[in-house]
Amino acid sequence: MAAPKTPVTLPDYQVERIGSQIAEGETIKSARPHALSDAIFNYCPGCTHGIVNRLVAEVIDELGIEGKTVGIAPVGCSVMAYDFFNCDMIEAAHGRAPAVATGVKRVHPDNVVFAYQGDGDLASIGTAETVHAATRGEKITVIFINNAIYGMTGGQMAPTSLPNQVTQTSPYGRDVSKVGYPVRIAELLSTLDGVAYVERVTCDSRQHIIQAKKAIKKAFQNQIDGIGYSLVEVVATCPTNWGMTPQGAFQWLRENMLPYYPLGVYKDVVADGFANAAEAALERAKDCPIAQQGKEA
Amino acid sequence: MARIIVDDVHCKGCGLCVDACPKGVLALDQERITPKGYHPAKLVDPDNCIGCSSCFITCPDVAITVVM
Amino acid sequence: MADNTQAQERVLMKGNEVLAEAAMRAGCRFFFGYPITPQTELAAYMAKKLPLIGGTFLQAESEIAAINMVYGAAAAGARVMTSSSSPGVSLKGEGVSYMAGADVPGVIVNVERGGPGLGGIQPSQSDYFQATRALGHGDFYMPVLAPSTVQEMADLIYLAFDLADEYRTPAMILADGMIGQMMEPVTLPPERDPKTLPAKPWATSGHKGERAHNVVNSLYLSPEKLEQTNFERFERYAEIKEKHQRQELMFCDDAEIVVVAFGAASRIARTAVRDARAKGIKVGLLRPITLWPFPTKAIDQVIANGAKRFLSVELNMGQMVEDVRLAANGRAEVSFYGRTGGVLPTPEEVLVQIEKLAEDMERGE
Numbered sequence: 137m138a139a140p141k142t143p144v145t146l147p148d149y150q151v152e153r154i155g156s157q158i159a160e161g162e163t164i165k166s167a168r169p170h171a172l173s174d175a176i177f178n179y180c181p182g183c184t185h186g187i188v189n190r191l192v193a194e195v196i197d198e199l200g201i202e203g204k205t206v207g208i209a210p211v212g213c214s215v216m217a218y219d220f221f222n223c224d225m226i227e228a229a230h231g232r233a234p235a236v237a238t239g240v241k242r243v244h245p246d247n248v249v250f251a252y253q254g255d256g257d258l259a260s261i262g263t264a265e266t267v268h269a270a271t272r273g274e275k276i277t278v279i280f281i282n283n284a285i286y287g288m289t290g291g292q293m294a295p296t297s298l299p300n301q302v303t304q305t306s307p308y309g310r311d312v313s314k315v316g317y318p319v320r321i322a323e324l325l326s327t328l329d330g331v332a333y334v335e336r337v338t339c340d341s342r343q344h345i346i347q348a349k350k351a352i353k354k355a356f357q358n359q360i361d362g363i364g365y366s367l368v369e370v371v372a373t374c375p376t377n378w379g380m381t382p383q384g385a386f387q388w389l390r391e392n393m394l395p396y397y398p399l400g401v402y403k404d405v406v407a408d409g410f411a412n413a414a415e416a417a418l419e420r421a422k423d424c425p426i427a428q429q430g431k432e433a
Numbered sequence: 434m435a436r437i438i439v440d441d442v443h444c445k446g447c448g449l450c451v452d453a454c455p456k457g458v459l460a461l462d463q464e465r466i467t468p469k470g471y472h473p474a475k476l477v478d479p480d481n482c483i484g485c486s487s488c489f490i491t492c493p494d495v496a497i498t499v500v501m
Numbered sequence: 502m503a504d505n506t507q508a509q510e511r512v513l514m515k516g517n518e519v520l521a522e523a524a525m526r527a528g529c530r531f532f533f534g535y536p537i538t539p540q541t542e543l544a545a546y547m548a549k550k551l552p553l554i555g556g557t558f559l560q561a562e563s564e565i566a567a568i569n570m571v572y573g574a575a576a577a578g579a580r581v582m583t584s585s586s587s588p589g590v591s592l593k594g595e596g597v598s599y600m601a602g603a604d605v606p607g608v609i610v611n612v613e614r615g616g617p618g619l620g621g622i623q624p625s626q627s628d629y630f631q632a633t634r635a636l637g638h639g640d641f642y643m644p645v646l647a648p649s650t651v652q653e654m655a656d657l658i659y660l661a662f663d664l665a666d667e668y669r670t671p672a673m674i675l676a677d678g679m680i681g682q683m684m685e686p687v688t689l690p691p692e693r694d695p696k697t698l699p700a701k702p703w704a705t706s707g708h709k710g711e712r713a714h715n716v717v718n719s720l721y722l723s724p725e726k727l728e729q730t731n732f733e734r735f736e737r738y739a740e741i742k743e744k745h746q747r748q749e750l751m752f753c754d755d756a757e758i759v760v761v762a763f764g765a766a767s768r769i770a771r772t773a774v775r776d777a778r779a780k781g782i783k784v785g786l787l788r789p790i791t792l793w794p795f796p797t798k799a800i801d802q803v804i805a806n807g808a809k810r811f812l813s814v815e816l817n818m819g820q821m822v823e824d825v826r827l828a829a830n831g832r833a834e835v836s837f838y839g840r841t842g843g844v845l846p847t848p849e850e851v852l853v854q855i856e857k858l859a860e861d862m863e864r865g866e
Contacts, residue, residue, distance in 0.1 A: 146498065150440060157438050158500055165435070166489040166499040174442070177494055181471065182447030186493030204707035206577070218716045224705035226576050227718040229599050232569035235561065239573020239581070240705070242557045243531060247577070247707050265569070268562035342453060342487045382447045382493075 149174035169193035171202045175219040182382025184372040185213055185281060187339045189220055191349045192252065192279060195356050196223060205248045206240050208233040210262070212254035213287040231262020234269030237276045248359055250277040256286045259295040259319045266325075273330030273364045273413050277355045280321060283372040284393065291377030295319045298396055303377075318396065322369045326402035329417035332364030334402040338371040338394065340386040347399075363406060364413030371397050435484025435501045439474050443496035446471030450488035450497060456481045459488060510689045516651045517542035517681040519689075520610055520674065521550070523655035524582055527662040528695040529608070530556035531581040533570035535563055537589045538622045539678040540612035544584065564589040568596030568609070575600065575607040576717040578704030580662055580695060584610035586678070587628050588619060590636070597671050598637025602719025604703075604734070606665035608658065609636075610674045612681040615843040623843025624678035624765050629820035632675045633793040640731050642738055644672040644745065645792040647763040651685035657790070659690045664745065666699065668737050675792060677816065679765040679845070738794075747790035748799045752778055756785030758858050759803045761825050762814040763789045765845070770814045773851035782859045787811075792821070800828035808833055810858050814851055815839040 144164040146155055158164065171193035179185045196202050202223045209217035211230035218225035228236040233251035241249045258266050258280050269276065285303055286292040293306040296318045300309040322336040333355060337348035348370055355366035371393050373385035380388060401407070405416040421427035437459075444467055451459045451474065462475035474497070476482055489497045514522065521543045524532075532547040544560070551558040561567035567583045574581040585593060590611045600607055611632065615625040632645045644664045646657040658674050665672040705715045721727035752774060753759060762770035767788040774786045787803060789796050800811075811833055813822035822837040829835055838854045840846045 150498070153442065154438050154440055154498060158498075162500045164498060165484055165501050166486040166497070168440075168495045168498070172495060176443060176469070179493065181445035181493075182449055183493055186495065187491070190495045203709040203711075206705050206707060208573070215720060218718050222714050224708055224715045225717070226573065226705050227603070227716070227720050228572070229569065229595055232565065232572075232596070235566040235569035236573035236576070238559070238566075239531070239533065239570040239575070240577040241573075242559065242570070243574045243577040243579040243581075244706050264562050265566050268566065342490050345490050382449050383452055 147172070147174070169197045171196040171222050173220055173222050177220060178216050179213060180376040182375045182385070183213070184283070184339045184370070187345060188279060188281060188348070188370050188372070189214070189217065191345070191352050192250070193221060194349065195353045198353065199356055199360065201248045201356070201360070204246060205250065208237050208240070208249070208251040210251070210253055210257050212257045214252050214254060214281070215288070217252055231257050231260070232265055233257070234262065234265040234274065234276070234278065238269055238272070238274050241274060241276055245275070248277070248356060250279060250356070252279045253281070254287070255280070255282045255284065255294045255296040259321050263319075267328070270325050270365050270367070271328045271330045273332075275359050275362055275364060277359050278365075278367040279352065279355075280367055280369045281372045282321070282369055282397065283374040284318075285374045285377045287374045287377055291374075298392055320397065322367070322397075322402045325367055329420060330365050330413055331367070331403055332405045332413040333358050333366040334369070335404070336369040336371065336397060336399050336402065338389065338399060340373070340389055362412065369397070371399070435482045435499065436479055437476050437482065437488060438498040438500065440496045440498065441467040441473050443494045444471060444473040445469065445494050446473055447493060448474070449491045449493060450474050453487045453491035455485060455487060456483060458482050511686055512689065513684055513686050514651065515542055515682065515684050516654045516676065517612060518546045519651050519654040519687050520584070520658050520676070521546035523658045523690055524608065524662070525550060525554065525556070526690050526692050527580065527659045528693040528698050529580040529582050529662060530554070530695055531574045531579050532556070532558045532583065533561050533567040533574070533581070534583050534585065535561050535567050535589060537586045539614060539681055540584050540586050540610065542681070543610065543612070564592035565595065568593040571607045572596050572600050572603070572605055575605045576603070576705050578701040578706050580666070580698065582608040582610065584612065586612050586614045587616050587625070590628065590631065594637040597643070598639050598641065599719050600671040601637065601641035601643060601734075602639060603717045604669040605671070605717060606669050607671050608661045608665055608674065609671055610658070610676065613675065613677040615841065621843040622678065624816060624845065625841065625843055626677055626764060626766060626816040627818070627820070627841060628675065629792065629815070629817060632673055633795070633824070636673070641734065642793050643670050644668075644741060644794070645675050646673070647675045647790060647792050648680055649764050649767045649788060651680065651683065651687045653790070654680060655687055655690055664741070668741060670737070675764070677765045742794040745791060746794050746796040746798055748796035749788040749790060750799060750803070751786040751788070753785035753787060753803045753808075754806055756783055756803060756806065756808055757862065758782065758784040758810045758812065758855060759787050759808045760784060760812045760814055760851070760855065761787045761789065761821065763792060763821065766814050766816050769846055769848050770851055772848035773855060776848060776852050777855045777859070780856075782855060784855050784859070789821070795824045795828060797828040800825065804829065804832050809862060811835045812854055812858060813837045814846070816845065817841050
């Protein structure tokens with residue numbers, strides 16, 4: 137992790153519980169971020185949601201934005217994230233987080249608004265809301281957990297389930313001749329003009345988690361800087377519904393998920409030399425006269 | 434000297450920290466059961482903890498505090 | 502609503518545009534919607550005017566997205582609305598249920614057209630059940646206001662915003678294509694600066710380090726907690742029922758027959774009631790302005806005044822008639838006359854029905 141600017145301290149609720157175990161002269165190197173509450177995650181043991189929740193909370197702490205952040209947690213395993221984060225939170229209907237985030241952001245453009253969505257939510261029932269919030273260039277941050285399965289309802293086939301993957305509703309394996317292919321969200325959204333930044337990361341190792349945090353931080357910073365819509369896709373695991381140990385799930389992720397969902401930056405308008413998504417969109421449409429209207433103004 | 438403190442309230446005994454530790458100084462404590470019914474992680478070889486925070490980074494329940 | 506300290510503007514305007522203008526005057530600065538006939542003028546008016554007063558008009562990708570944008574904006578503390586017509590309102594049901602469950606205020610306009618399915622684009626009142634019973638899943642109601650004139654389009658949307666905020670509930674304007682499309686003179690309500698509206702300390706707008714975090718949520722996995730939130734919500738509903746039943750009564754002091762009609766149907770019924778009175782029939786008109794809460798006290802009153810028969814006149818196959826029957830509760834006979842699919846009855850058709858009832862009563866039936 138990047139060295140925090142301020143000394144690491146325990147959140148208040150932990151001071152009472154474990155503070156006495158820290159001797160005088162000892163310094164804290166790593167601790168729960170303050171933007172996380174003391175609520176016990178409802179995630180299963182070994183579920184990578186918790187890692188990503190922590191990364192988001194650390195980014196909120198490091199950017200000092202807890203007081204102006206509003207998080208949206210729609211239906212899925214992370215729906216109870218309203219209990220986990222100390223910033224203001226809204227629970228949303230399945231798939232609708234980008235629309236809800238749009239509403240919040242339009243009312244309070246100075247708020248930092250993030251949606252935290254799973255694959256069924258973002259890439260199936262909420263695809264329209266996702267694509268349109270992205271193409272509108274809503275200045276929001278979306279954290280997308282892709283674990284190729286519906287977790288909360290008990291392991292059904294997701295839009296991102298891999299070909300031949302066995303789930304409760306694809307008991308003979310996902311038959312692409314009948315139900316089609318997985319949706320590759322990072323690739324899909326990277327084609328939209330409103331999008332400033334899309335990166336796909338994972339969380340199976342220290343190195344990958346550090347990279348995931350960098351991406352999440354950038355996605356938040358982009359919003360603060362008004363650069364445009366940013367999404368980080370986190371290739372994640374669901375040990376319970378994959379029917380594996382947490383360790384085995386990481387192995388399966390490395391063997392099957394990562395070749396299908398390659399990690400990397402899919403769009404980054406700043407890295408491409410533009411100030412923001414709008415400028416990049418103007419350049420892409422440089423041969424379209426009507427799209428160039430008002431450019432000078 | 435580095436060490437970790439495991440918050441039993443949050444630890445679910447998934448063992449990802451044990452795997453992540455480059456020095457192999459962690460194990461699940463089979464002697465103890467948390468209020469939620471899990472065997473929590475434990476630093477079993479305190480002398481060799483280097484305070485790298487790999488366990489903290491990998492812990493899905495943010496149950497670990499690393500002190501130096 | 503009309504504030505006498507301000508110069509009152511009297512203008513000739515279309516019903517749909519008045520809904521938009523009055524909403525802005527009520528302090529609404531956010532509109533999210535999706536195009537559909539016959540409410541389009543409302544959205545077009547908002548698109549033109551809202552940006553000029555620092556507001557936001559956003560055409561959403563769907564009705565579902567629109568209502569969820571309303572949910573988000575309302576959660577963030579804004580006065581916000583959406584509008585649609587029948588098929589589009591069906592799509593909003595999910596979001597309205599979430600708003601009710603999370604106690605988030607907002608105004609939904611339904612300028613009804615005929616159904617079911619794609620139906621038609623002519624005026625209808627066939628969404629009465631949907632509005633008063635079942636716009637979305639779960640145990641909830643919301644105030645439903647039914648304008649019958651362009652003036653009431655202004656007055657009632659103004660009221661809808663206040664009721665929504667006061668009771669932290671979605672509220673609906675149930676209009677129809679006829680009132681939406683017609684032009685009438687209207688006295689516009691005074692402008693309210695959104696900054697002067699009562700604060701919403703529960704809103705999710707960032708805690709700024711000054712308070713505990715706010716949560717807008719409709720999920721309660723504990724049955725006891727969910728039951729408790731529903732109990733609390735129904736206490737508010739009871740208060741709304743007690744305080745906010747609204748209706749207009751005409752010729753009801755001595756009426757033996759009372760025609761019950763709202764919105765566009767009430768305009769037709771009014772003429773028929775006048776014509777019947779001219780023929781010496783003791784008939785009155787009860788026009789519900791609030792469809793939920795249904796004006797049960799007014800039903801009690803006209804029964805106490807001697808009403809023996811009710812005739813519910815609607816632009817549907819008979820929906821409000823069930824509420825009339827429930828409110829009358831066996832104390833008077835209740836019948837129905839309606840046209841549907843966008844067909845409007847003539848006053849003469851309604852008069853025939855009134856005359857039939859009068860004859861039945863004379864014969865002692």
